[in-house]
Amino acid sequence: MTQLNVTHLKKQYKSKRSSQKVLALKDVDFQVEDGEFIAIMGESGSGKSTLLNCIATLDKPTAGHILLNGEDLANLKDKDLAAFRRDHIGFVFQNFNLLDTLTVKDNIYLPLVLSKNTTEKEEKLANLAKQLGIEELLEKYPYELSGGQQQRVAIGRALITKPELLLCDEPTGALDSKNAADILNLFGDCHQAGQTILMVTHSSLSASHAGRVLFIKDGVVFHQIYRGEKSEQEMLVAINDAMTNLLGGQS
Template sequence: MTILQINHLEKVYGQGSNAFHALKDLTMNVEKGEFLAIMGTSGSGKSTLLNMMAGLDQPTKGTIHLNGQPVHTLRDGALTGLRRDHIGFIFQFFNLIPVLTVLENVTLPSDLASKRKGIKKRAMDLLDHLGISHLAGSFPSELSGGQQQRVAIARALVTEPKIILADEPTGSLDSKTGKEILQLLRTFTEEHGHTLIMVTHDAQVAAHSHRVIFLRDGALIKDTQLAANHSIMEKTSLLNQEFERFSQ
């Protein structure tokens, strides 16, 4: 089942001789339960594309449909509701609120969406699944980076969003902790049907996904399905080769 449809998407900043084409005639689909990685060098359009998917920026041309809703035509109020109720966000630097406990940080999106019924149980179930339920009463400053990212994952999942958007989710973590976080994210897609789209420049990070698209100068230049029977090392090697070829 296709959950995200993007057709002939373009984004142009500026006008005339100063125009910058951040995205160029980009068409792609994302299936429910898929873990998709978006790779590209700095300036390739990765962040612009993620912002478009989230309705944080509007396209110059083209269409974006999330679960059947036309993101590209929604007004501000409807976009706010879409992001609040149907999109989960995972950031590189966690963005936890320091004066709230772990449990309060996780339940905050549900409080904002007025989805309070049974939310504490769901939040605690998520924290338990992520191995940090014993930290529910702790504050972010008392946690390690990996623990904070686990809290951020629980917060992204608590409203049961249609899609999760992750921007370099392991960028501020050490390699061992980053690997653990990526394995958790893949588990949530495969065992719980969550759809995850992740931006990264790191082939080893992208190797944990099901599929990788490569962007260059705002255009989609390669769409690679990763073989399930290949090791992370094999996938990383393949992606590094492709990344080097398409980045030239």
């Protein structure tokens, strides 16, 4: 079943340095099936982060439609956007965005508290903490944790509401290779459990964990690769070949 449907998406900005308009997204079309793990790649300035922000309802497209489980996000009123994001979308950022004044436990609980939906919160936390390997960290504060541990907490916060869609913006960008691999394996586990994941990344290695990779160039979806029966190593080779063509201007 199609969970996310992006059609003819366009985003135009007015340049901060001049009166010229910048076309960040020209005409983006793609669909995401329920339970897919998709990576989005492209050069800096290609529009991939703008696309993620539009899907996250953090930015409004100039034209086109984004439907999440049939609901057109463009029709949401400004006053309803925060609640919609909280209830339907989970976020994992490069820099974790945890609150140092709250314990790990309370950081993870935060979306439930904001939505006033704290039913069975202890059980939800216990299951997540075990899955993420952070059971011994729940009473600590973010500043007491390593980067990898902080990202695990951030993933817990994103998943505690059981979101329909998990959006990840360079989730391994601030981590060393070992912690990055651990986080990607966690995403793999989440995907196997049925979580739909959309991840923006510069890393071919990170993207090789996905089931499909979309390549964006000049504001459009330029190419895509399906994993199929490919191993991670074979997927990595295919991604690197596609990026070489992308950077070389070949179609």
